[in-house]
Amino acid sequence: MSDVVRIKRIIDEAYDTKTFVFDWDAEVRPGQFIMIWIPGTDEIPMSVSGICEHTKSITVKAIGDATKRLHEFKEGDRLSIRGPFGNGFDLSDKNVLIIGGGVGTAAVMPAVVQTGADTIIAARSERDLIMLDRAEKHAANLWIATDDGSKGFHGNAVQLMKEKLKEKSYDCILACGPEVMLYFTYKACEELGQDCQLSLERYMKCGAGVCGCCVMDDKRICKDGPVFTKD
Amino acid sequence: MVSLKTAVGSISLERPGMIASGIMDETGDSLVRVLESGAGAVVTKSIGLEPNAGHDNPCFMEVRGGYVNAMGLPNPGIELFKEEMEVAVPKGKVIGSIYGAGPDDFAELGAKMEDYGACAVELNLSCPHAKGYGMEVGTDPELVKSIVSAVKSTVSIPVWAKITPNTHIITKIGEAVQDAGGDAIVAINTLKAMVISPEFARPIMSNKFCGLSGEAVKPVGVRAIYDLRSALDIPLVGVGGISDWRDAAEYIMAGASAFQIGSAVGTKGLEVFQQVNEGLSSFMEEYGYSSIESMVGAAHE
Numbered sequence: 001m002s003d004v005v006r007i008k009r010i011i012d013e014a015y016d017t018k019t020f021v022f023d024w025d026a027e028v029r030p031g032q033f034i035m036i037w038i039p040g041t042d043e044i045p046m047s048v049s050g051i052c053e054h055t056k057s058i059t060v061k062a063i064g065d066a067t068k069r070l071h072e073f074k075e076g077d078r079l080s081i082r083g084p085f086g087n088g089f090d091l092s093d094k095n096v097l098i099i100g101g102g103v104g105t106a107a108v109m110p111a112v113v114q115t116g117a118d119t120i121i122a123a124r125s126e127r128d129l130i131m132l133d134r135a136e137k138h139a140a141n142l143w144i145a146t147d148d149g150s151k152g153f154h155g156n157a158v159q160l161m162k163e164k165l166k167e168k169s170y171d172c173i174l175a176c177g178p179e180v181m182l183y184f185t186y187k188a189c190e191e192l193g194q195d196c197q198l199s200l201e202r203y204m205k206c207g208a209g210v211c212g213c214c215v216m217d218d219k220r221i222c223k224d225g226p227v228f229t230k231d
Numbered sequence: 232m233v234s235l236k237t238a239v240g241s242i243s244l245e246r247p248g249m250i251a252s253g254i255m256d257e258t259g260d261s262l263v264r265v266l267e268s269g270a271g272a273v274v275t276k277s278i279g280l281e282p283n284a285g286h287d288n289p290c291f292m293e294v295r296g297g298y299v300n301a302m303g304l305p306n307p308g309i310e311l312f313k314e315e316m317e318v319a320v321p322k323g324k325v326i327g328s329i330y331g332a333g334p335d336d337f338a339e340l341g342a343k344m345e346d347y348g349a350c351a352v353e354l355n356l357s358c359p360h361a362k363g364y365g366m367e368v369g370t371d372p373e374l375v376k377s378i379v380s381a382v383k384s385t386v387s388i389p390v391w392a393k394i395t396p397n398t399h400i401i402t403k404i405g406e407a408v409q410d411a412g413g414d415a416i417v418a419i420n421t422l423k424a425m426v427i428s429p430e431f432a433r434p435i436m437s438n439k440f441c442g443l444s445g446e447a448v449k450p451v452g453v454r455a456i457y458d459l460r461s462a463l464d465i466p467l468v469g470v471g472g473i474s475d476w477r478d479a480a481e482y483i484m485a486g487a488s489a490f491q492i493g494s495a496v497g498t499k500g501l502e503v504f505q506q507v508n509e510g511l512s513s514f515m516e517e518y519g520y521s522s523i524e525s526m527v528g529a530a531h532e
Contacts, residue, residue, distance in 0.1 A: 080431065082293070
């Protein structure tokens with residue numbers, strides 16, 4: 001089925017990133033995603049970036065045709081969505097470190113809000129950092145990293161994570177971000193014997209685990225994921 | 232002790248269920264995963280001569296009673312698919328599904344699938360949403376006959392034809408397959424369909440037309456198998472909306488020697504194969520059917 005929802009509020013997160021808050025009663029778990037149809041353009045997977053009882057949000061960086069078109073939407077406009085899909089994060093461990101890289105921060109934000117865990121938010125530069133206000137409000141400790149050093153730690157998310165792991169131990173690391181960040185997060189966790197849950201992204205067709213178009217090895221990103229443990 | 236063993240012509244199967252073409256079968260690893268979950272064989276995604284990205288999104292959605300899709304035959308092309316077959320073939324029986332625009336395409340693709348180790352080829356004569364392919368070639372008995380003949384004269388493995396319910400001459404199409412020497416018929420593919428968004432006043436699928444699958448289509452599929460069984464002698468494989476043992480039993484009693492499951496993998500997961508196997512066994516035990524063969528076509532008597 002698809003639901004047609006109305007955009008209630010639009011938040012400018014950065015020069016190229018907006019959050020769209022819409023009325024939607026569906027039950028969604030942190031780390032799940034929805035498929036958004038932009039009529040005449042495309043249908044794309046988007047992580048849910050905010051979860052309230054009656055509203056949900058997505059946070060969109062204008063990169064391709066569909067996301068640029070989405071940025072033209074105004075408050076009151078309607079969106080057609082399917083979902084939620086995917087497994088989401090397992091939040092049964094209480095002592096976790098959450099890492100968001102770039103627009104991947106959106107996918108971990110509901111987990112930050114729900115757990116209040118220590119959080120790293122990283123981006124290329126200060127102007128690319130998003131959702132700091134919500135993270136500041138909910139995270140026990142918020143650490144920031146920028147590749148160019150314009151704010152917080154001068155370096156990438158994985159370097160900062162390694163520093164923090166020297167000071168404190170965590171049951172699990174939850175992360176979403178660019179594929180290269182996730183790859184090095186995985187490598188570092190493997191070396192350190194650290195459990196982790198990583199949220200991956202692929203272009204998807206069905207979203208429901210049927211078509212097999214997003215399969216990596218034998219795992220369907222849409223249904224078996226998008227969150228995967230180290231194994 | 233009842234046995235779930237069955238056979239589709241010369242292809243023997245330890246279990247009667249297969250994954251239907253198009254479902255979790257684009258990579259070798261996922262084909263293996265399906266084989267390990269209790270399927271007797273797997274059917275690959277339909278493969279063409281060239282790589283194909285398929286239709287743009289939206290190309291899939293859930294509807295009441297099932298799914299609609301207009302994937303548009305996405306596949307890596309027959310050359311690249313060799314790698315996936317190399318992974319899957321050593322792990323079980325793999326039926327290579329192929330699509331083409333005419334007899335030459337099908338013959339070339341069938342030969343490749345045989346080289347790759349497929350135990351049979353399934354000709355996609357029934358996709359309802361790809362221009363120039365699928366049901367557009369599969370609703371003309373003469374063309375069907377020439378395609379099946381061309382593949383039969385090229386390969387030595389069994390040739391199955393998957394045919395469409397979107398025609399009033401399904402038994403004529405079946406006869407064309409049989410007359411051309413086809414070894415089995417697989418029925419049905421999806422029902423041609425459309426979904427419109429009232430809010431946006433347009434069809435939702437980028438391709439406008441799509442195919443309906445899932446529970447809603449089962450009675451149509453069972454009827455098709457029943458009609459085909461009445462008209463033909465070659466083995467039948469039933470597919471369309473099977474999600475539990477009752478559905479499978481209906482198809483078998485209508486005349487199918489084996490069946491395929493597709494959409495239910497989305498709703499129930501791959502566990503559906505194990506569940507259907509267990510349910511069928513208990514039913515057969517209780518009702519005194521010692522083999523699948525003894526149930527095939529039972530509803531005709």
